[in-house]
Amino acid sequence: MDWRDDGIVLSTRKLGENSVRLSVLTRDYGRHTGMVRGATSKSMRGTLEPGNEVRVGWSARLAEHLGQFRCELTGAHAADILLQPGPLMAMSSACAMLDVTLPEREAHPDLYHGTIALLGALKAEQWLPSYIRWEVGLLEELGYGLALDRCAATNEVTDLAYVSPKSGRAVSEPAGNAYRDRLLTLPAFLASGRASQARETTGFGDQLRDGLKLTGFFIHRDIFEAKGIKPVAARDRLVSHVWRLNADDEK
Known part of the structure; x- marks a missing residue:
C-alpha cells in the first residue's frame, strides 16, 4: 500500500518519544492518519503545524494499518498569520472541525479545495465572512x-x-x-x-x-x-x- 497526495495538516498527537500520529485532509484520499517518525525535530515541528499544506506519501503493509507518512512542506500558512489572533483561531477551528467531523479515508475533493481557498482568504482583511461561508460549505x-x-x-x-x-x-x-x-x-x-x-x-x-x-x-x-x-x-x-x-x- 503506497500513495502520494497533497494535504492539509489537521492535527498531531504524540506517539512514543520521537513520533506523532498525524491527521491530514488529502485531496484524493480524504482525512487520513499515519505515523511520522522524527516528528519532534525542529524542522518537522514547523512542517506539521495545523493549517500547513504538505505533500505526503503514505505507505503500509496492509490498507487497514496505520501506516507511515513522509511529509514535505508546500505552504506555511500557520507562519503567515502567526501574529493575527483572529485568523489564526479561524484556521485552528477549521482544522479541528475537519478532524472530528469527517469520516476517515473518504474523499471530499470539493471540501479540500474549499479549505485551501479559506487558508488563502484568512490572510485578507475580510477573513471572517470567508470562514463563515466555509462552515456553510462544511454543512x-x-x-x-x-x-x-x-x-x-x-x-x-x-x-x-x-x-x-x-x-x-x-x-x-x-x-x-x-x-x-x-x-x-x-x-x-x-x-x-x-x-x-x-x-x-x-x-x-x-x-x-x-x-x-x-x-x-x-x-x-x-x-x-x-x-x-x-x-x-x-x-x-x-x-x-x-x-x-x-x-x-x-x-
Whole structure:
C-alpha cells in the first residue's frame, strides 16, 4: 500500500518519544492518519503545524494499518498569520472541525479545495465572512446543506432575511416578520437573494455574529449532538474572540 497526495495538516498527537500520529485532509484520499517518525525535530515541528499544506506519501503493509507518512512542506500558512489572533483561531477551528467531523479515508475533493481557498482568504482583511461561508460549505458536504437561495414560504429570491431552524431554508422578510422570534437571522452577506434596504444597513459586526450563530446552530444540532461529538473548543474560542471584538467596537 503506497500513495502520494497533497494535504492539509489537521492535527498531531504524540506517539512514543520521537513520533506523532498525524491527521491530514488529502485531496484524493480524504482525512487520513499515519505515523511520522522524527516528528519532534525542529524542522518537522514547523512542517506539521495545523493549517500547513504538505505533500505526503503514505505507505503500509496492509490498507487497514496505520501506516507511515513522509511529509514535505508546500505552504506555511500557520507562519503567515502567526501574529493575527483572529485568523489564526479561524484556521485552528477549521482544522479541528475537519478532524472530528469527517469520516476517515473518504474523499471530499470539493471540501479540500474549499479549505485551501479559506487558508488563502484568512490572510485578507475580510477573513471572517470567508470562514463563515466555509462552515456553510462544511454543512453541505456533510449532508446538512442550508437552502439560502429562495424563500421557503413564497419561493421568492429577494428580501431574504431569516432561516427556518427546522428546515434550514431561507425565509423572506415579509413572510417571516410575524415569526421572527422563532427564526434565525440570515446575514445579508450569506443571502443569495438581494437583501432589503433594512438588511443592507445592518451593522456588519452584527451580521458576522448572526452568521456564526446561524452555522453554529446547525453544527451543534445536526453534527455534534446527533453524532455524539464533543463541541470543538477551537471554534468556541473563535466565537468568544469575535464577541469580544464586537463588544469593544461598541464601547
